[in-house]
Amino acid sequence: MTTRRTLLADLSSEGTAELGRLGTLTVYPPGRTLMHEGDEDRHVLVLLDGCAKVVGVSPGGRESLLAIRVAGDLVGELAALDGKPRSATVTAVLTTTARRLSGDEFLALLGRHPEDWLTVSRYVTAKLRDANRSRVHSGSPVVARTARVLIELAEKFGRPVGGGVLVDMPLPQSALAGLVGASEPALHRALTGLRRSGAVDTGYRRILIVNSTQLERAMRD
Structure with missing residues (x-):
């Protein structure tokens, strides 16, 4: 059983430092929804503390846990990257502190640190693979x-x-x-x-x- 690395652990030191200065600091109590599936907002959250769950709804209405996000993880980046509606709902499980960036701020950051584009791409790909595996287990006992x-x-x-x-x-x-x-x-x-x-x-x-x-x-x- 290996420990997974978060996005912040793999970004360049310059990109990580700038992320820590951008956006606004927000605290979400347990049970608070950070993002709603289907919404068309574009903000990105960098989790600094706490724990959140990512949940999707199947066409039949069944909810499935897609992922657990913790300090160092990023949520909401897909909408910022492709401009499409949110693909899942994110809810705080514990009190969760995050830095909230607009989609434009996030993309501009990557433009200033092009070496981090590949890191983010790999991170997003890994998340999508995990989400696909999670959907398989959604109806499990x-x-x-x-x-x-x-x-x-x-x-x-x-x-x-x-x-x-x-x-x-x-x-x-x-x-x-x-x-x-x-x-x-x-x-x-x-x-x-x-x-x-x-x-x-x-x-x-x-x-x-x-x-x-x-x-x-x-x-x-």
């Missing part, structure tokens, strides 16, 4: 969806410890249920099953990935 969310959280927040990989963030169960797209009782049953299988160990706002192979198996079942 709660246990499989829980396993997928835990794997992604471990990749973004994981910290190696003696017994495995600790998801190093104080995520309340209500927020985890929101990420999974399940009720809290259903999430509790899923976590109980994953504990019994030896995949995870959980405590109060604490998740330890004990056996990543077992967790990945649960995601595919």
Whole structure:
């Protein structure tokens, strides 16, 4: 299980420094929508702290978790790049701080730092591939969806410890249920099953990935 890099980790030092000066600083409380699917605004958000979920709706009306975004990630860049309506809804899961740039500010920044165009292109491509894989799992059982969310959280927040990989963030169960797209009782049953299988160990706002192979198996079942 490897840790994924964020966009800010891969941008040039000049581009990262300028991003930190542009736009306005905005704080979103848990549950606040940052962007709505179908909207035609063009702003871009650079996440500095917190956690947000990206959700899409299928033609049949089913919601699916497409991604989890954390500090260092970028959201909204597709609309700035292609001028099309938003392709997903982004909602804060924890209190989330972001720097909000207009689409024009974002494109002008890339124009001043052309070496970052390739970095952004690779970042967008990776996000689209992840979103496509996520749609495949949108109708999966709660246990499989829980396993997928835990794997992604471990990749973004994981910290190696003696017994495995600790998801190093104080995520309340209500927020985890929101990420999974399940009720809290259903999430509790899923976590109980994953504990019994030896995949995870959980405590109060604490998740330890004990056996990543077992967790990945649960995601595919």
